[in-house]
Amino acid sequence: MTAEPVAAASPVTVAKDVGMGQVLDHVRQPEEIRAPHVVEFRDVSKTYNYGQANQFTAIRGVNFVVADLPDKGEFVCILGPSGCGKSTILKMIAGLEPQHPPTTGDVLVLGKPVTGPGADRGMVFQDYTSFDNRTVLDNIAFGLECRGVARHDRHALARYWIEQAGLNVATDQYKYPHELSGGMRQRVAIARTLILRPRIILMDEPFGALDPQTRMNMQDLLVGLWREVQATVFFVTHSIEEAVFLGDRVYIMSTGPGRIEKELEIEPADRPALEMARVPRFQETVYYIRELIAELEEQGAGSTAREA
């Protein structure tokens, strides 16, 4: 493996089959993709507290592109060890401070530079962010309320989305977040984002705090909902299984400072998460990525040792 996969960019993409996935020989660069781009990063770096003692570079020289597939978004997973800048990339797409704006480079969404957050880029966080003072119904209708949709309309649509998210309208709509379990809260968070039909959905380890069984149920739910809304999803996760199950495309990042090392294309999963985990081809991809990450971490440790 080359130390600088970005530098080795060539116009032809050679793929290596690994189980359900195909490993690209380099991370695709914006110039290579003819189709319109949903999101592109051009040589993006982010340094916090620049010029101070606690200066810290989260990501450096990040280049990638996600193409706009007509009538069908792509499910992009970003995988990597903690502190590799996964969330930084996500929040830069969202336009949230302090990650936005980038220190150098350009973050483009649908060809335009990101200027700030907006409802076209919905986000689901790992921490529970349901508004405690609002019922499930009013939580899900929040975005429509901000948009100025009349109460009758927004509540009707919110009830539809309560059902879509696998909650029960009759029993759950007037509950407050503190009466819900972690999984139910994340269902509310997902419904609250999807009701606005965002072009891009950003998910920052949304199932990280859930137990394994709930997590798999939520993965199945998400696959079903995503097919309906046809958005491009960026999904940050620690879990390799989750990334291989959900992702059409997986980016693997390394730390110190964070950058994208590998890009994989994955076949869509054709069965629920629990059954998928038993398929040998699925496991082959998971093991390949696990070894790849271990290798990257070793290299990372070596390079930091050399720097020190």
Add this chain to the structure above:
Amino acid sequence: MSDAKKSEPAAEPSSGVPADTVVPSSTSGRGMQLRLAAPTAPGAGSKPAQPGGGGTKSLRKPVPKWLALLLGVACILTVFGLWWLLTLGVSEERILPYNTIPSPKETFDPEQIRSLWFDSALTRNLIASLRRVVLGFALASAIGIPLGILAGCFPWCNAFLAPINVFGRNIPIAALIPLTFALFGLGELQKVMFIFIAAVAFVMMDTATAIADVSSRYIDTAFTLGASRRQTIMKVLVPLAMPRVFNSLRLLFGLAFGYIMLAELVTESGSAGGLGFIINTAQRRGVREPILLILMVIPAVALAIDRTLYMMQKSLFPYQYASSGLLHNAWRGLAHAGEDLKRVFFSSQPLDPAQQAALASAKAASTARPSNVS
């Protein structure tokens, strides 16, 4: 038998309660535990310890409500007992003479109570005091809360208001009285403004802190759901901070109720009224009984107010405290009415075509199988 009884509390930390929650420092704690537990190990093994029973190593263990009440009553009885002892006997033989403190019997004399109630017009003066506190405090809230919200949302605003906060929080409140006389004269206005000045910096500061302490992930969420900055403040930050703001208002109101006595004690005109005025008059006449009685009325009234506000607080924020949420629902009803009124003047935004399609398909599905609904 007596041996076994004695051993029970000592053995408990090792058997009944998990060691890591009870013993903070592991090495010294374990040594002590062993020493305590060793001679009584058989007894502890045969008899299961009561969960959370009164071990020697339990701290901050809540007491049952009846016991708490009983202990409170016991404290009152102790104080009254001391009072009774110190003022026992004929006036000359007392430890504390009549001129210092009258005995309980003399204080609770029906004639004294009647005189306080009717001649000194206790109710009227109490209401006069309360009116001043409520007015001054309402003014402090009306100005302090919005400023606090601004300060909490915008650090530059907080920086601008910081000197006022430093002044308001550190000035000895009694030192303001001469200034308020000079500024607002001797009448009602002076007393209301005194409460206002005393409270406004605290209200502002507590509101700003409550707003600033709302986790920024709520702001991020609101922004990514398309909320504007104003909407994020009004629909997210303020409602999420309100339980804390109300809680601090309740505590500050108790403080302000104490301050009003101060303002009424230091008064130049004789006809101002208020509880402080009764104390002041009694002081000048040299009678002690009304003073003692009022000193007992004040905490009782303060407690009643505090409990009332606490009930309101619970009712306003049912998601924070277990309650029926009557006031919360009333507030929501008002908000809905306000929204409907707004719709009379401003047209609402229609749903997207895609959203309408989803809604229509949901309706079609629910009418197709009506038995499945609800």
